[in-house]
Amino acid sequence: MKEIIIHEVGPRDGLQAEKQTIPTEVKVKWIEALMESGVDIIQIGSFVHPEKVPQMADTDKLFTHFSQSTCFSQSGKKVPSVVLAGLVLNEKGLDRGMACGVELFCMGISASDTYSKKNTGMSSEEALSRIIPMAQKAVAAGKKVQVSVQNAFGCSYEGPIQDEKVLTIMKKYLEAGMRRISLADTSGHAHPQQVERLFGAAIALEPQAELTCHFHETYGLGIANCYAAMKAGVKYFEASFGGLGGSPFSARSSGNVCTEDFVHFLQRMDLRPDVRMDKIVEVTKEAGQILNRDLPSFMNRIGPVPAGPASQ
């Protein structure tokens, strides 16, 4: 197995946060470039009500395109074995996802009751009792499933979230047979010591769990939190090209950890030399033009540390 697995969430988490809807053909082009970059998982959409989140209205169409087409990339080469992921919020979304070729279903609940109620109308416990049967149904259908705990490191409404609350939800996921579990810092509150502590406890709970982390750069601690997660033994990392993202329901949240900056961070440490950062930066550049703003990407702005001496 690769030492670090990169889960690109930009087409879903990133674009969902934008007011502007990106045309499907542009998304297809971006997803193809992301496939060519060599990231491992691409979350390409969310099965929400199209009228509620128009940016995600073409999710079924995108999955159908990529599962039915022969999946040739722009350069004419067959795409690598990237896993296409979709977010589902309820049974209807799950059915839609089943019908259009989702390979990895992502679903989750918030550890914060306040956030959960604002987001779903249900308490954390109610949400959990609905998510678990959905996850089991997807597994029974032979699908990969990642279940998540949102606001695992704090909540912009409730403030601090106790580790115990997160670990209790994780235990219930494990009891339900789930192994791929994401702890998400939805509000950007995480700090590195907390990350090492909580992921350390999570790994101790189930060393075989495939733990994923999801951090935001709200307060500038995203990459430091990634490093702390790596130190704790986490192997799966979610990130967004261009640092796009942020929940529309979270009061002060801002962008996700930027994928190309995360890849640069890895490659500085001789990890994932196979990933083509230039393909990700290409998407960020075009997204910046279309969204008409500078995206918070160091790699787009300044590029990587040069490999050798400067040519002068």
Next chain:
Amino acid sequence: MKEIIIHEVGPRDGLQAEKQTIPTEVKVKWIEALMESGVDIIQIGSFVHPEKVPQMADTDKLFTHFSQSTCFSQSGKKVPSVVLAGLVLNEKGLDRGMACGVELFCMGISASDTYSKKNTGMSSEEALSRIIPMAQKAVAAGKKVQVSVQNAFGCSYEGPIQDEKVLTIMKKYLEAGMRRISLADTSGHAHPQQVERLFGAAIALEPQAELTCHFHETYGLGIANCYAAMKAGVKYFEASFGGLGGSPFSARSSGNVCTEDFVHFLQRMDLRPDVRMDKIVEVTKEAGQILNRDLPSFMNRIGPVPAGPASQ
């Protein structure tokens, strides 16, 4: 001793990188606010030739002001026991610094010959043979001295710098009786694993050394590197209010780690709750207005993670 010591280098390293010269009375006001913030060391100027770096032309005047005045801060309270530091590049600068009340002399050489020659006209070894007697002279005069190794983690001209080269310079500093040693990532190339490795080796070399780190945000790894340094046991951290800084001699360098963001990072981990971040942000806000640009400070832009639940 405090667990983490904050060395604010903004008035020197930060302002030196700016084209615009800040009036002395504005600097005095900012240094007073920084004193009130509770940071431990403030580097207020550099003893360079006034015509070469006009931004630093008032360095002697600033030291005279703060050493001869009764040092009352804006609020009328006596300043806390902050140490005032100055950078010296040569014997003449040292004499100037001795004459005007410098408490901590900072001086150093680069581990990169190319950088050293561009910056000083001397090789690293020649520069070392001049710095050591200067450092010893300052110590003999009862002054505190911090010696540094610039480009300790890479060089924008030479590329990678071997750990051994840095440790050899450190050994010579130790043999010369120096204990306060800074390893500076002048070009912003450091990554967290390297930071843990090099500082780990440095601490193993002399556990009693007072090791200081100095990181830049050139590639977005500054805070992650600070965390890695903390993990390795480093206690002294240099940072600049507003993330100002960057050597005019380094090809692609950008700002230092931002002091207020670093303080926020510490306070999230229950470290240095005594530091008043608001006083530092006050300086950043005014500097941004005078320099007429947005400074890369998360705390200025978004403020800290709220202490408790949101009031709603």
